[in-house]
Amino acid sequence: MRIAVIGAGGVGGCFGARLAAAGNEVTFVARGAHLEAVRRSGLIVHSPLGDVRTSPGSVVGSISDLGPADLVLVAVKLWDTEDVADRLRSSAARDAPVLSLQNGVHKDTVLRGRLTDEQVLGGVCFISAFIEEPGVVRHNSALQKVVLGPYRTGQAATSRNVLAAFRDAGIEAEASDDIERTIWEKFVFLVGLSATTATVRGPIGVVRSHEQSRRLLHDVMAETVAVARACGVRLDSDFAEDRLDFCDTLPAAMTSSLHNDLENGNRLELPWLSGGVVDLADRLGVPVPRNRTVADILAPHVLGRPAGS
CATH class of the missing domain: 3.40.50.720 (NAD(P)-binding Rossmann-like Domain)
Structure with missing residues (x-):
């Protein structure tokens, strides 16, 4: 080809x-x-x-x-x-x-x-x-x-x-x-991994080992599942629990490209990750407070390292 x-x-x-x-x-x-x-x-x-x-x-x-x-x-x-x-x-x-x-x-x-x-x-x-x-x-x-x-x-x-x-x-x-469902299944995990490793400034091993950050990981993914279901995508209501179990199998040092880009002062794909969840949720009337907070926290870094930081 x-x-x-x-x-x-x-x-x-x-x-x-x-x-x-x-x-x-x-x-x-x-x-x-x-x-x-x-x-x-x-x-x-x-x-x-x-x-x-x-x-x-x-x-x-x-x-x-x-x-x-x-x-x-x-x-x-x-x-x-x-x-x-x-x-x-x-x-x-x-x-x-x-x-x-x-x-x-x-x-x-x-x-x-x-x-x-x-x-x-x-x-x-x-x-x-x-x-x-x-x-x-x-x-x-x-x-x-x-x-x-x-x-x-x-x-x-x-x-x-x-x-x-x-x-x-x-x-x-x-x-x-059902490729749309497959794409959303990855997206749920990707949003969770990206949001938490970037805001915690550490790999998945750190995120999942502390009660509060582990709860954040679950909640970010659960909100994304709710948005998917509101879009008509056939995800199980407990899919976030499934992905949380999957996160427990990952190498402790694993992180996300969003976290790497943040650490290197690069532009972020945040508007299409947690920010994208927020945009879709606003159109559908779905509450996503955890993703909204992540998007707000990381907003100053979207175009790269802020001046003076």
Whole structure:
């Protein structure tokens, strides 16, 4: 397949490199020093599953430089989603199926609102990876999983083809017959992990070992479940308890990208995590005091480290 990967960071870099190693024609869209390093030496992925290096030059600096594609993977930060969709519409890859591996529940709404509804597949990924230095991505564990599915019956064949491409690349990939529910299931956990590790300024082991912060973790997830159910998503009413039990199985040192970005003074995806829960809750009349407090506490950091801090 000809695959365009928009965003060559931890997520896009890891999955894109594996797909390239399996014989697919992968082109990354990157920028800055990362772009120049990949253009010069290829993208290097260090992984417990084995290191991978892509061919030099397998990268462009703009979506407008892409050629025709059989699949577009979107792996940019959430604030770039609208711009990506708009640029895709005028690119040579404009007719390709699009699969977003971004966080959150807002991503596909944005993409489906700007691209044709038949193009956008639903999907989530499970991986921990980051850019270690320009041209180098570090995959932190053996986990590299994608779950995807169609939003419309007419997408079933495309969904199967994309699923096969991931599996052929040695990536764990599953089909979902209710992809909206699958996306929300991850979102509940992601909001809980992000909200608590960022506000506590520590990993999940610290969060879950103290009564008050453990209760905060549960309540943030329970509010997110309530919003999902108000949206018509078929989550069990006790799904937050299930995710809390899951959090007890995680490595104590595990944290979130929101926490990492906060510690590094970077821009935060908060408006699409706890902030996104608040926005949806306000429209639906669902009380979410815990997520609102998290969003308020972290608000000064949304655009990066505040001046003078």
